Amino acid sequence: MTTLVQDATFALEKAITRRVGESRYRLWFEKHTRFHRCKDTLVVGVPNRHFQEWLEKTFHADVTAAATEVYGESLSVRFAIEPNLFQTARREQEQVKAAPVVVKPEETPKSDSQRRVRRWAKLSEFVVGPCNRVAHAAALSVVEAPAESANPLVFHGPVGTGKTHLLEGIYSGLRRSHPDWRVMYLTSEEFTNRFLAAMRQDRLGGFRKQFRDLDVLLIDDLHFLATKKATQVEFLHTFDALVADGRQLVLSSDCHPRLTEDFTPELMDRMLGGAMWGLTPPDAETRFNLLVAKSRLIDGIPIGPEALRFIATQLRGNVRELEGALQSVRHFSRVTGRTIDVALVREALADLLRHAVRVVKIPDVDNAVCVVLRLEPGELQTKNRSWAVSHPRMVAMYLSRKHTASSYSDIGEHFGGRNHSTVVAAEKKVRQWIEKNEELSLGQRRVRVRELVERVERELSR
Numbered sequence: 001m002t003t004l005v006q007d008a009t010f011a012l013e014k015a016i017t018r019r020v021g022e023s024r025y026r027l028w029f030e031k032h033t034r035f036h037r038c039k040d041t042l043v044v045g046v047p048n049r050h051f052q053e054w055l056e057k058t059f060h061a062d063v064t065a066a067a068t069e070v071y072g073e074s075l076s077v078r079f080a081i082e083p084n085l086f087q088t089a090r091r092e093q094e095q096v097k098a099a100p101v102v103v104k105p106e107e108t109p110k111s112d113s114q115r116r117v118r119r120w121a122k123l124s125e126f127v128v129g130p131c132n133r134v135a136h137a138a139a140l141s142v143v144e145a146p147a148e149s150a151n152p153l154v155f156h157g158p159v160g161t162g163k164t165h166l167l168e169g170i171y172s173g174l175r176r177s178h179p180d181w182r183v184m185y186l187t188s189e190e191f192t193n194r195f196l197a198a199m200r201q202d203r204l205g206g207f208r209k210q211f212r213d214l215d216v217l218l219i220d221d222l223h224f225l226a227t228k229k230a231t232q233v234e235f236l237h238t239f240d241a242l243v244a245d246g247r248q249l250v251l252s253s254d255c256h257p258r259l260t261e262d263f264t265p266e267l268m269d270r271m272l273g274g275a276m277w278g279l280t281p282p283d284a285e286t287r288f289n290l291l292v293a294k295s296r297l298i299d300g301i302p303i304g305p306e307a308l309r310f311i312a313t314q315l316r317g318n319v320r321e322l323e324g325a326l327q328s329v330r331h332f333s334r335v336t337g338r339t340i341d342v343a344l345v346r347e348a349l350a351d352l353l354r355h356a357v358r359v360v361k362i363p364d365v366d367n368a369v370c371v372v373l374r375l376e377p378g379e380l381q382t383k384n385r386s387w388a389v390s391h392p393r394m395v396a397m398y399l400s401r402k403h404t405a406s407s408y409s410d411i412g413e414h415f416g417g418r419n420h421s422t423v424v425a426a427e428k429k430v431r432q433w434i435e436k437n438e439e440l441s442l443g444q445r446r447v448r449v450r451e452l453v454e455r456v457e458r459e460l461s462r
């Protein structure tokens with residue numbers, strides 16, 4: 001290779017790295033590709049068909065732009081299997097096969113989940129309240145009769161509302177009741193990493209068999225797949241294979257699928273076809289019961305009911321925030337040598353309590369609605385009367401009345417200079433939508449108003 005060609009190849013590698021990121025370049029290009037220019041074509045040598053298809057689909061535009069930058073002219077880009085790379089990859093695979101590491105389908109995720117399951121040992125330990133009662137009952141039904149009534153079963157809700165606890169409770173329950181079953185619990189990020197590793201190693205067949213031979217598959221944090229189209233397609237095939245064969249599938253996501261634009265229509269359709277239950281942040285009584293349960297699990301200084309009740313009424317956070325508050329109170333008591341009472345709790349959690357009190361203003365509501373529905377900032381203040389904007393504007397007016405001390409006139413003025421009667425009518429209409437559990441049509445999506453309001457309120461509480 002001449003110095004000129006070496007320089008061009010080095011520049012091309014750098015240009016591609018800038019576009020795809022260093023980690024993705026190392027994962028997909030470094031040691032796996034070779035670049036050759038043939039007249040008006042840049043040939044990218046790859047080790048196998050899976051690399052060829054993946055790079056063509058995912059990075060074609062980036063490589064084309066990088067080639068134009070480096071060579072100063074427009075080149076066509078072609079991905080082709082190169083014999084030398086193919087042989088190198090094959091030798092590496094043979095070396096792996098020569099000293100195999102046998103891993104049962106559930107072993108890797110079990111090692112992670114079992115460590116957590118020992119903390120969330122049983123569904124019976126789950127603190128039940130109005131915010132999660134139905135979801136908990138659905139989880140119990142899966143342990144008692146897998147794939148008979150709720151398949152797939154989908155839990156959705158914000159962080160810290162108990163979704164992971166339910167999935168791990170189902171996992172541990174099934175491991176006890178059906179010890180011979182192949183049950184796997186993992187996050188969608190772990191599923192993605194396994195899928196990508198199988199593609200790189202040309203072992204997709206083994207990957208698919210591993211997952212499609214399961215009796216029960218539990219996937220946590222499915223929203224991680226939202227922008228990963230190729231992984232969604234692979235997961236969809238796994239989804240269909242399991243459900244069609246009467247195997248149980250349990251999923252969790254941080255919001256209702258209708259509020260996630262980046263799921264493929266096919267995957268969203270499958271999820272909506274199952275049993276779907278939402279979990280919401282705990283109310284004051286459930287927070288108190290959670291604190292009582294958690295205080296028993298944490299060894300150390302006891303905390304009386306008065307102090308726990310104070311924490312429950314003053315903090316409106318999720319389970320993890322409540323656990324953190326308990327740890328802070330116990331630590332403060334230990335280092336000061338004082339008994340835990342309401343006065344000590346006030347002192348120990350002074351900063352947390354100060355930030356827990358938040359004054360919501362109209363712009364906060366406006367911004368929260370735009371974030372949830374992915375509208376451009378300021379869109380709700382325009383004269384746009386299309387349903388995709390006017391309906392979210394009405395919801396924002398309703399929530400401004402609910403969460404701020406602003407007058408109808410002030411709310412109307414913020415949302416495009418509208419009058420008092422327009423805000424009154426919007427508030428009334430949204431209440432009717434909520435009471436009747438109606439859906440709104442927002443462009444390509446249909447969203448249940450109750451779910452939209454809950455999601456915006458969660459965004460406001462951040």
